[in-house]
Amino acid sequence: MANIIQARNLHKCYGKAPALTDVNLTIEQGEIVGVVGTNGAGKSTLLKSILGLTSATGELTVCGLNPRQQQAKLMEKVSFIADTATLPKWISPAQLFEYTQKVHPNFDIKLAEQFLAKTNIKPDMRVKHMSKGMVTQLHLAIVIAINSELLVLDEPTLGLDVIRRKSFYNSLLEDYFDDNNTIVITTHQIEEVEHILTRVVFIDNGQVLLDVQMQDFAEQFVQLTTHASNQAQVELLSPIHSNKVLEGMAYIFDLKNSDTTLEQIQQFGQIKTPSLADIFVALIEGKTQSSTTQQEVTYA
Amino acid sequence: MLSIYYAQLKREFWEHKGVILWYPIILSAIAIGAVLIALIMFGDVQKTVTVAADGTVNVQLHQSIDNSPAVVNNSNAENITTKPKDFKKVASFLFTMMCMDLAIFALAIIGNGLAGDRKDGSILFWRSIPVDERDNVLSKFLTALLVLPAFHVIISLIALFVISVMVAISESLSVTSGMTMTAFTFPLFIDYLSLSIYTLFALMWLLPFFAWVGLVSSYANKLGFVWIFAPFVIIPMLENLFLQSNQFWPAIKTYIDSGMDISVAMFNGNWQAIDLLPGFAGLVLSAVLITATIYVRKIRID
Numbered sequence: 001m002a003n004i005i006q007a008r009n010l011h012k013c014y015g016k017a018p019a020l021t022d023v024n025l026t027i028e029q030g031e032i033v034g035v036v037g038t039n040g041a042g043k044s045t046l047l048k049s050i051l052g053l054t055s056a057t058g059e060l061t062v063c064g065l066n067p068r069q070q071q072a073k074l075m076e077k078v079s080f081i082a083d084t085a086t087l088p089k090w091i092s093p094a095q096l097f098e099y100t101q102k103v104h105p106n107f108d109i110k111l112a113e114q115f116l117a118k119t120n121i122k123p124d125m126r127v128k129h130m131s132k133g134m135v136t137q138l139h140l141a142i143v144i145a146i147n148s149e150l151l152v153l154d155e156p157t158l159g160l161d162v163i164r165r166k167s168f169y170n171s172l173l174e175d176y177f178d179d180n181n182t183i184v185i186t187t188h189q190i191e192e193v194e195h196i197l198t199r200v201v202f203i204d205n206g207q208v209l210l211d212v213q214m215q216d217f218a219e220q221f222v223q224l225t226t227h228a229s230n231q232a233q234v235e236l237l238s239p240i241h242s243n244k245v246l247e248g249m250a251y252i253f254d255l256k257n258s259d260t261t262l263e264q265i266q267q268f269g270q271i272k273t274p275s276l277a278d279i280f281v282a283l284i285e286g287k288t289q290s291s292t293t294q295q296e297v298t299y300a
Numbered sequence: 301m302l303s304i305y306y307a308q309l310k311r312e313f314w315e316h317k318g319v320i321l322w323y324p325i326i327l328s329a330i331a332i333g334a335v336l337i338a339l340i341m342f343g344d345v346q347k348t349v350t351v352a353a354d355g356t357v358n359v360q361l362h363q364s365i366d367n368s369p370a371v372v373n374n375s376n377a378e379n380i381t382t383k384p385k386d387f388k389k390v391a392s393f394l395f396t397m398m399c400m401d402l403a404i405f406a407l408a409i410i411g412n413g414l415a416g417d418r419k420d421g422s423i424l425f426w427r428s429i430p431v432d433e434r435d436n437v438l439s440k441f442l443t444a445l446l447v448l449p450a451f452h453v454i455i456s457l458i459a460l461f462v463i464s465v466m467v468a469i470s471e472s473l474s475v476t477s478g479m480t481m482t483a484f485t486f487p488l489f490i491d492y493l494s495l496s497i498y499t500l501f502a503l504m505w506l507l508p509f510f511a512w513v514g515l516v517s518s519y520a521n522k523l524g525f526v527w528i529f530a531p532f533v534i535i536p537m538l539e540n541l542f543l544q545s546n547q548f549w550p551a552i553k554t555y556i557d558s559g560m561d562i563s564v565a566m567f568n569g570n571w572q573a574i575d576l577l578p579g580f581a582g583l584v585l586s587a588v589l590i591t592a593t594i595y596v597r598k599i600r601i602d
Contacts, residue, residue, distance in 0.1 A: 053427060053601050071598070075430035082424040088315070089420065095314050102307035103431050139425075 001028040003061075004150050004182045005050060010058040012045055012206070019045040020056055021206040027199075029149070030179045034197040035186045036280055042206040043186040047154050050184070051080055063149055076105055079143045080152035087135055089128035093121055100142060112145035115175060133164040140168065144175045151176065153185045157192070165192055172196075190276045202280055209283050218273040220256040225249075226269030234268050241282030252282045304431060308439035309447055312413070316443065319405045324452045328459030335463045339470040392564065394456075395495040399502045399560075402452055406444035406503060407513055413440040414517035414597065415524060423601050433597040437514070437590065444510065445503045453496040457489075464489045498563040505559030508582045511589035518596040555582065 005027040012020040019042050027033055037043045049056040052067030052074055060067060063077040087096070093116055101109045116123070119137045127135060136156065143151060151172075157165040173196060177183065185193055200217070202210040212220060226234055227248040235242070237260045239251035252274055253260055265271060274282075313320055414437070417423040426436065503510075516527045536548045555578055565573040 048601075051427075053424075055599070071427070072430050072432040075428055078428075080424075080428050082421070086421045086424040088417070088422040088425065090315055095311075099307055099311050100429065103304055103429055105430075 001030055003027070004029050004031075004063060005184070006059070006061045007050070008059040010046070010049060010056050010060060012042075012049060012054065012056040018206050020049065023058075023203075023206070023208055025201065025208065025211070027182060027184065029182055030198075032177070032183045032196055032198045033185070034190065034193050034200045034276075035184060035203060036190050036200060036276065037186075037203040038284065041203045043203055044154055045206070046203065047080075047152055047184065047186060051078065051152060077148055078150045078152060079146050079148040080154065081136075081139050081143060081156045082154050087127045087139060090126060092124050092126050093138055093141070094123040096138070096142065097123075097145075100145075104146060106146050106148065107142075108145045108147070111147075112141045115141040115144050115171075132159050133161070136160060136164065136168060140171055144171070147176070147181075149180070149182065151181060151183045153183065153187075155187055156185070157187070157189065165189070169193065169196060190280065194276050197276075200276055202283055204284055210279070217276075217279075220254060221274050221279055222253045222255060222262060222265055222271050223274035223278065224251045224253065224265050224269055224271050226251070230268045234265075237264055240286050241278075252278060304435055305439060305442070308431065308435060309443055312409070312439055312443035313447060315413075316409050316448075319408065320443075320448050320451050321455075323405075324455040328455055331459055332462055332466070335466060339466060392491075392495065392567075394492055395499070395563075396560070398452060398456065398496075399499060402449050402499065402503060403506060405448055406510060409444040409448065410440055410510055410514045411517045411524070411528075413443075414514050414593065415520070418521075418601065427601060434594045437518075437594045437597055441510065441514065441590065445507070446500070449499045449503060453499055457493055457496060460489050460492055495563070495567055498566055501566070502559060502563050505562075505579055505582065506556070507586040508589065511586040511593065515589050515593045515596065518593045519600065554578075 003026055005025060007023055007025040010020050010023040010025075012018070023042075023046060025046075035043050035046065045054065045056075048054040049060060050062055050067060052062075052069075052071035055068055062074060065074045065077075067074050091099075097107075097109050097112050100107045100112075113123075116138070119134065119141075121130065121134050121138055127138070130138070157168050160168065169192065172183070185197075187193055197214055199213050200210070201208060224234065224239075225245060225247050228244075229248075231249055234249070234251055237251075237253065238258050240254050241252040243250055248269075253265055255262065262271070417426060427433075512531075513528055516524055520527045532549075532552070536546065539545055539548050558575070558578055562574050562576070562579075565571070
């Protein structure tokens with residue numbers, strides 16, 4: 001499979017504040033990659049660098065092009081939906097389709113109109129009279145009709161109700177995605193996209209915390225639920241995170257980066273594959289505890 | 301490339317349809333309506349036109365409204381022969397008013413076009429379309445300086461023609477000959493048509509100001525108005541402070557006045573009085589500012 005995105009040693013600062021620090025990322029054709037992080041982690045900065053909307057030092061190629069220097073050309077191959085409803089308020093769907101048809105070589109107006117016909121949106125209805133869900137549907141109609149090589153979604157379902165969010169991702173998979181497309185999604189609502197991702201990247205403070213294929217995820221991370229009386233023994237196995245639950249204690253283990261085996265963990269209770277959200281919290285809180293401990297050592 | 305610019309201009313037309321199309325139509329409709337009402341209410345004004353043996357023309361207007369006392373106005377031949385020159389002044393006045401109108405709307409199109417999409421976030425959508433920012437910026441200037449004046453001029457010419465025909469018809473229906481008024485109103489139309497050709501020239505002469513507004517709109521997030529006018533306050537202050545001179549504001553005024561003078565000189569066929577050198581300097585400055593605008597638009601999305 002061809003590499004759609006190749007990023008090496010990406011750095012970006014806003015003033016003195018680092019937004020991206022030594023980010024290395026390669027995304028192949030056909031992948032659906034989720035980029036997960038807290039507010040201010042650097043997700044949007046990473047996406048904007050990929051789209052050529054902001055500059056970053058390092059090597060970066062998207063669809064074989066330099067995104068910063070060939071931004072307009074890149075947009076023939078890439079579509080994106082930003083986190084806020086960014087369609088102009090004065091425009092109507094008919095005008096939007098007509099304009100896009102004239103300036104975008106890969107836009108199929110019939111596809112867009114077919115998709116719109118399945119919604120409540122009328123062709124002459126202005127965006128300012130649409131709800132947020134309708135605006136997202138209209139934007140999705142454009143994206144589906146372009147059928148680009150790479151689709152970048154930056155919090156596309158922010159502010160939508162659960163029905164609209166599910167409908168959005170269903171439409172994405174049914175009407176847009178085939179094995180030739182590549183999708184990169186940033187979202188806070190990890191649980192909604194977990195089932196469609198082929199790969200997940202955790203980013204925090206501008207650095208990549210974790211980059212794992214979903215098929216390898218279950219082999220790498222294990223969650224153990226055990227009685228509180230086993231706490232001392234379990235903690236000898238170096239879990240990356242622990243928290244209290246109704247049954248006692250829950251621990252998360254990273255089998256790839258420790259010497260602990262599955263058999264050692266299984267004897268203490270029930271095991272299962274943790275959710276992405278659990279792993280993300282585990283890694284972030286684990287990082288926080290680690291830095292706090294270092295600080296205590298420093299000032300002791 | 302041409303189809304992209306056509307699509308861009310059409311997009312700008314949709315966005316600014318109010319000022320490009322509806323404003324001149326409404327204004328013209330009001331003017332036509334006002335003249336129509338005036339002709340209906342006061343169309344029965346009686347005139348006595350006498351032509352003496354030596355060819356002098358005398359027009360006596362008798363005005364009588366309801367029970368008001370009659371007022372008689374006399375126009376002697378000299379005033380009648382100067383009427384065409386008076387209408388040239390009227391045409392120049394209408395031309396100047398239209399240019400002021402167009403300048404304000406052009407500033408609004410350029411300023412709002414280059415700042416509004418950053419404010420409401422729609423720039424993120426426009427940047428997802430494969431149109432270079434160079435084409436985006438240039439199409440906004442073309443809309444402000446070409447499309448906007450074209451619509452205003454054409455619609456105002458149509459309105460003025462309709463008014464001229466209405467007046468001519470009204471006069472021809474009255475007892476006295478309507479040809480006198482027709483001869484006076486159609487030269488007004490012709491003079492205004494001739495001056496309208498120079499609208500584009502007048503707006504291009506002001507291009508440096510539009511280009512500066514475009515650059516500020518592309519960059520400033522807050523206090524855009526302050527940024528626009530700041531150089532016109534700060535530069536004279538610094539000039540006075542460090543150079544003890546006062547050349548900046550007179551130079552601006554001279555530049556603007558020379559543009560309008562050239563328009564009128566071209567209108568009157570006085571080609572020797574035309575000096576286009578300041579205009580070339582203005583074009584160079586405009587090119588620099590517009591290039592800077594394109595660069596800023598490429599690097600700023602918020």
